[in-house]
Amino acid sequence: MDELTFLTRWHRPGLIVDAGAHDGLLTLPLARLPGARVLAFEPLPEAHARLARACAGLANVTLRREALSDAAGTLKLVLPVLDGVPQEQWASTVKSYAGFGQRVGTRRLSVPAVTLDSLALADVVALKLDVEGAEYEVLRGARETLRRCRPLLTLELEERHREGATWAVPAFLDALGYDTGFHLDGRWHPVAALDRPRMHRASPDPSVFGAASERYVFNFFAWPRERDAEVRGV
Template sequence: MNETDFHARLHRPGTLIDVGAHDGLITIPLARLPGSRVMAFEPLPPAFARLQVALRAAFGGMPAHVECHAAALGDHAGEITLAMPVLDGIAQEQWASTAKDYAAHRSARVGVETFAVKLMRLDDFGLTDVTGIKIDAEGAEYEILRGARETLLRCRPVLTLEVEERHREGSTWAVPAFLDALGYDVVFELRGEWLPMAALDRPTMQRASPDPSVFEASDPYVFVFYALPREQAAGMLARLQAAA
């Protein structure tokens, strides 16, 4: 099950947050869910421009129920550096990160472009109706969740998170532990089976190079995780399993 299907299966009307919206691959399907309001955050300038174009094309104009922010999320407000590797002259936008600078991987093939971007904290919006959050932030997941702590406790949304050791060592331990302390169960899907975080074998399921010029990864490579509020987790898992 992909992230879009997960959010559709467990959808409740309310505000959906897309962190790392890029050019709208998930923003647009979220915006089509009934009763949804979407807040999309994308700090990379060229991706943000394409996000707006994609939304206008999909809805015949900028939809009133979608709010776009040219910003990163974190645990404080201000400004932060976004680093994007450039491989053989081609921007690797999917690797753009506020959590690392790629300095260790500079080479004849790999350069780095940096952007000073706005940094925001989700809790500062004071939202009361968040029902789902998607996070794809190349290593910045922990800070994003720290900045959303009160929102998570108040609203109890479901979450999808892309978390990779190659982007931040220890993140597959720290992120689930933070969510566990807030009363969330973190699970992943493998070959149609929903498994607890304890079943993640990092040496065989999370092996990938942090170097943007090296294309290798374990098989399977598990990097999408799903967080369910513990008080609703059993029922939600039953719905997800029924859809498999």
């Protein structure tokens, strides 16, 4: 199951927050869901410009050129450059991309950051996170929103971007009354069932495309425990 399938299947009208929207791969189909409004965050200037063009004329989409984090301020966004080509989807506020050899360079940008809680949103029904290792900070800055709104969550968690992420993020959400799992072979599995050596091995180096797990699991889903029977069908 992918992010769009999950968010579509259990969609409720309201506000969907897209953190790490890039150029709108999910922003646009999410905006077409019944009764949906989308608040999309994309701090990378070039990607934000493409996102703005793609969303032009969509009254139910609001764009912000900021990163979400656990405190307001300014963050360093590091964009790896492989053989002279920027790798936008690897841009991260928590990775330096140092020590990967001559093929991998970097661009560093200062980007504004806000917390989701600071926006005092009233009707968040879903939160999609694709932030290359900064998931924990985003969720810490959204703690009160999660408690108040109880949204569904999709999370791209990768140990190659943030060591310990597949443990720390589910533990944080567990304390807020959320279950986290992944969907494989047509059924739900708890995050505790993730066999990291077989199912979650990949290089943190943008120039290395091999040596990944044969079945690389990195899409995780979280839901409030009060919706467990609805989501898991039990």
